[in-house]
Amino acid sequence: MGKNVFEEYGLKKIINASGKMTALGASSVTEEVASALKVAAKEYVDIEELIEYAGKVIAYHTGSEDGCPTIGAASGIAIAVAAVIAGRNRSLIEKMPNSDGLKNEIVIQKGQTINFGGTIDQMIRMGGGKVIEVGSVNKVEREHIEQAITDKTAALIFVKSHHAVQKGMQTVENMVRVAQKHQIPLIVDGAAESDFRKYITMGADIVVYSGGKALEGPTSGFICGKKNLMEACREQYKGIGRAMKVGKESILGLIVALNQYQLKVPRAEEQLSRMESMCQKLNEIEGLSCVTKQDEAGRSIYRAQIKVKEKAGITAEQLLYRLKNGDPAIYLRDHYVNIGVLSVDPRPLLIGQEDIIAERIITVIKGDDSIA
Numbered sequence: 001m002g003k004n005v006f007e008e009y010g011l012k013k014i015i016n017a018s019g020k021m022t023a024l025g026a027s028s029v030t031e032e033v034a035s036a037l038k039v040a041a042k043e044y045v046d047i048e049e050l051i052e053y054a055g056k057v058i059a060y061h062t063g064s065e066d067g068c069p070t071i072g073a074a075s076g077i078a079i080a081v082a083a084v085i086a087g088r089n090r091s092l093i094e095k096m097p098n099s100d101g102l103k104n105e106i107v108i109q110k111g112q113t114i115n116f117g118g119t120i121d122q123m124i125r126m127g128g129g130k131v132i133e134v135g136s137v138n139k140v141e142r143e144h145i146e147q148a149i150t151d152k153t154a155a156l157i158f159v160k161s162h163h164a165v166q167k168g169m170q171t172v173e174n175m176v177r178v179a180q181k182h183q184i185p186l187i188v189d190g191a192a193e194s195d196f197r198k199y200i201t202m203g204a205d206i207v208v209y210s211g212g213k214a215l216e217g218p219t220s221g222f223i224c225g226k227k228n229l230m231e232a233c234r235e236q237y238k239g240i241g242r243a244m245k246v247g248k249e250s251i252l253g254l255i256v257a258l259n260q261y262q263l264k265v266p267r268a269e270e271q272l273s274r275m276e277s278m279c280q281k282l283n284e285i286e287g288l289s290c291v292t293k294q295d296e297a298g299r300s301i302y303r304a305q306i307k308v309k310e311k312a313g314i315t316a317e318q319l320l321y322r323l324k325n326g327d328p329a330i331y332l333r334d335h336y337v338n339i340g341v342l343s344v345d346p347r348p349l350l351i352g353q354e355d356i357i358a359e360r361i362i363t364v365i366k367g368d369d370s371i372a
Contacts, residue, residue: 013328019345020213040252066230073191075244076208081127083232093239099128111165217257271346287312
């Protein structure tokens with residue numbers, strides 16, 4: 001097999017076993033999406049008209065009233081926050097992120113102020129929001145949220161992520177109830193979620209998704225929700241959105257990916273079987289313990305979780321280093337490397353790559369690899 005396009009430029013070949021990670025390019029797209037990107041790059045279009053059309057496609061696939069394409073979920077959060085603060089007022093839009101004197105407070109549960117490569121509170125501040133953390137890292141009561149609401153509250157935000165604390169938080173259902181009771185918009189950050197209708201059905205006013213994760217589209221994102229709020233989101237492209245504008249290629253690729261999404265066949269069972277097979281091989285090696293684990297956020301994703309024990313003669317950090325510096329470079333999921341745990345995410349893997357990973361791990365444990 002020949003070199004891929006990145007190898008042609010002297011960059012290392014990578015086997016991505018860490019998931020739909022932005023740091024590794026998120027997803028590989030289908031031929032149809034790739035073709036859309038190529039075609040769009042060669043043609044001209046009225047961008048404002050294209051953005052508005054994309055909003056209709058987003059609405060159709062999410063069951064929402066309207067939508068807005070973005071360059072990613074992070075920019076989607078900033079744009080959504082700016083929209084609830086500035087609305088469609090051109091003078092306020094051009095003032096963002098300076099929201100002094102405006103209703104600008106965004107209430108968030110303390111256990112959800114995550115870092116996903118950037119911090120969510122920074123994305124909120126980019127949109128002009130003032131972050132109001134409530135409760136404790138592992139315990140938030142409904143009263144914490146309600147008592148934080150003032151005449152300066154612009155919105156509540158709920159973060160659905162494996163990075164967020166999974167215990168002691170108020171549910172999205174409760175957040176909807178509080179938002180509706182106080183007539184305040186609820187923004188849901190569902191960046192990596194795969195059900196694009198769930199939160200709209202629950203009653204969320206604005207939901208932000210990544211286009212490059214579960215959707216497996218190009219680098220992109222999209223916002224869906226109430227029509228007046230989506231119109232306000234699109235207007236932010238005359239303000240802070242200009243610095244994070246989404247191009248014609250990403251928009252068309254996003255549209256094609258959305259249209260394909262409902263036709264995709266779920267692969268959870270097949271991926272689980274591959275991970276179980278991999279664990280069988282690794283469990284034969286002294287010092288390794290491998291089990292399959294469901295995703296922390298409850299999604300239908302089953303990963304191989306590898307515990308590197310003292311008898312392995314190597315730490316998880318050392319194993320990770322050797323895998324990353326091999327040829328090809330192998331990137332595992334390393335959120336718990338500090339406690340000796342690495343994981344293999346099957347979603348980005350080509351068939352058979354799990355065997356390459358298992359063989360490389362075994363080679364490293366046996367001391368047969370050549371990396372210092």
